[in-house]
Amino acid sequence: MALAKRIIPCLDVDKGRVVKGVNFVGIRDAGDPVEIAKRYNDQGADEITFLDITASHEGRDTTVHMVEAIAEQVFIPLTVGGGIRELADIRRMLNAGADKVSINSAAVYNPEFVREASQKFGAQCIVVAIDAKQVAEGRWEIFTHGGRKPTGINAVEWAVKMAEYGAGEILLTSMDRDGVKSGFDLGVTRAISDAVNIPVIASGGVGNLDHLVDGVKLGGADAVLAASIFHFGEYTVQQAKEHMAAAGIEMRL
Amino acid sequence: MSKLCAVIDYGMGNLHSAHGALQAVAGADTRVLVTSDPEVIRSADHVVLPGVGAIRDCMAEIRRQGIDQVVAEVRKTKPLLGICVGLQAMMDSSEENGGVDCMGLFPGKVRFFGNDLVEDGTKLKVPHMGWNKVQQVEHPLWAGIADNSRFYFVHSYYVEAVNPSQVKGRGHYGVDFAAAMGEGNVFAVQFHPEKSHNAGLALLKNFLNWDGQA
Numbered sequence: 001m002a003l004a005k006r007i008i009p010c011l012d013v014d015k016g017r018v019v020k021g022v023n024f025v026g027i028r029d030a031g032d033p034v035e036i037a038k039r040y041n042d043q044g045a046d047e048i049t050f051l052d053i054t055a056s057h058e059g060r061d062t063t064v065h066m067v068e069a070i071a072e073q074v075f076i077p078l079t080v081g082g083g084i085r086e087l088a089d090i091r092r093m094l095n096a097g098a099d100k101v102s103i104n105s106a107a108v109y110n111p112e113f114v115r116e117a118s119q120k121f122g123a124q125c126i127v128v129a130i131d132a133k134q135v136a137e138g139r140w141e142i143f144t145h146g147g148r149k150p151t152g153i154n155a156v157e158w159a160v161k162m163a164e165y166g167a168g169e170i171l172l173t174s175m176d177r178d179g180v181k182s183g184f185d186l187g188v189t190r191a192i193s194d195a196v197n198i199p200v201i202a203s204g205g206v207g208n209l210d211h212l213v214d215g216v217k218l219g220g221a222d223a224v225l226a227a228s229i230f231h232f233g234e235y236t237v238q239q240a241k242e243h244m245a246a247a248g249i250e251m252r253l
Numbered sequence: 254m255s256k257l258c259a260v261i262d263y264g265m266g267n268l269h270s271a272h273g274a275l276q277a278v279a280g281a282d283t284r285v286l287v288t289s290d291p292e293v294i295r296s297a298d299h300v301v302l303p304g305v306g307a308i309r310d311c312m313a314e315i316r317r318q319g320i321d322q323v324v325a326e327v328r329k330t331k332p333l334l335g336i337c338v339g340l341q342a343m344m345d346s347s348e349e350n351g352g353v354d355c356m357g358l359f360p361g362k363v364r365f366f367g368n369d370l371v372e373d374g375t376k377l378k379v380p381h382m383g384w385n386k387v388q389q390v391e392h393p394l395w396a397g398i399a400d401n402s403r404f405y406f407v408h409s410y411y412v413e414a415v416n417p418s419q420v421k422g423r424g425h426y427g428v429d430f431a432a433a434m435g436e437g438n439v440f441a442v443q444f445h446p447e448k449s450h451n452a453g454l455a456l457l458k459n460f461l462n463w464d465g466q467a
């Protein structure tokens with residue numbers, strides 16, 4: 001099969017600035033999103049995802065300008081997540097130059113929003129983000145509010161429902177693993193990837209390059225998302241892609 | 254003399270990326286304009302027909318705004334580039350939305366990948382989303398781009414060409430499909446060159462340097 005698996009670096013942004021410690025060697029002002037996006041683009045990133053953690057409405061305008069500035073210079077797909085609650089939010093990000101938006105808690109509160117968004121803008125630009133935690137052997141549930149609030153919703157069933165509602169892709173984050181660097185939760189990745197017919201992006205827990213390989217080979221993910229291993233210059237995106245290719249995974253090199 | 258590249262805006266989504274990528278590779282003497290004005294399109298040196306979303310809505314807007322008439326004219330006189338649904342709109346018809354008649358610039362149909370797409374015993378996800386190889390057939394728009402370079406695709410429907418000589422790029426995802434079509438002044442691609450990094454930018458630059466009539 002010739003379709004390549006994708007590597008997606010993820011950046012947290014607040015009021016149009018990249019936060020949460022990005023520290024490339026040789027870049028002094030690490031918070032400039034355009035510079036960071038270009039760096040990942042040059043390293044061969046297949047897409048870039050921005051997670052907007054801006055709390056205020058005014059701050060969001062700055063995020064929109066950031067997306068505009070990046071879209072003018074970076075010619076790979078851009079996804080923006082965080083705070084996407086209404087159709088107007090989606091339109092604003094797409095008009096700014098985002099290719100996809102990622103919907104998280106708004107989908108949990110109002111699943112119809114995903115259906116409306118998909119009908120309005122096309123499934124290709126609607127990513128549904130799922131934050132899952134293991135609650136028992138072989139059972140994972142959706143949590144909101146950064147993993148603090150349980151919903152009682154079965155994550156695998158939820159993914160199937162979101163695909164039926166018109167999601168074009170699932171961004172699956174394991175809340176148990178996020179920031180822990182012990183690798184993806186392969187159980188839930190595999191369960192969801194097998195259950196849906198749309199691409200699944202694995203996220204949460206990447207600490208080394210073998211974890212990326214496992215996400216694809218054992219978890220069945222179509223794409224892998226990582227933040228800190230790239231931010232601190234531990235590995236370049238190019239190194240990660242070469243490592244995955246050496247493990248027999250189809251990559252764009 | 255300065256040149257004009259018109260990106261046709263018929264109200265179907267975001268043309269920011271196409272505009273930005275074309276402007277990034279255009280020479281200082283070339284202006285890239287997003288427009289729905291038939292007169293501006295007719296006066297342009299190069300014309301791009303993009304497209305995202307569902308084909309029924311796209312074709313409805315193309316007809317309502319008379320874009321089909323403009324396309325029929327400009328294809329005879331200047332280079333025209335179709336992108337994604339812009340390519341699909343150039344075929345005879347599409348299976349999407351229960352069957353939609355398209356512009357018929359190329360004989361052939363647009364078909365659904367299906368929900369049971371399998372390759373080597375592995376089920377394939379639909380949409381076909383991501384970076385896939387394109388096997389080139391000689392054409393000026395591939396100049397300087399390595400054969401089998403990867404481009405970024407996002408689509409659930411694919412072009413099945415009737416006339417093999419019009420297939421200028423071959424793709425494969427469970428089935429063989431036309432990743433690029435070309436004839437005379439028209440070149441049209443299923444992938445998104447504006448999102449395909451260096452290979453995509455090279456293709457757009459080749460398009461702006463192309464005088465058509467391949």
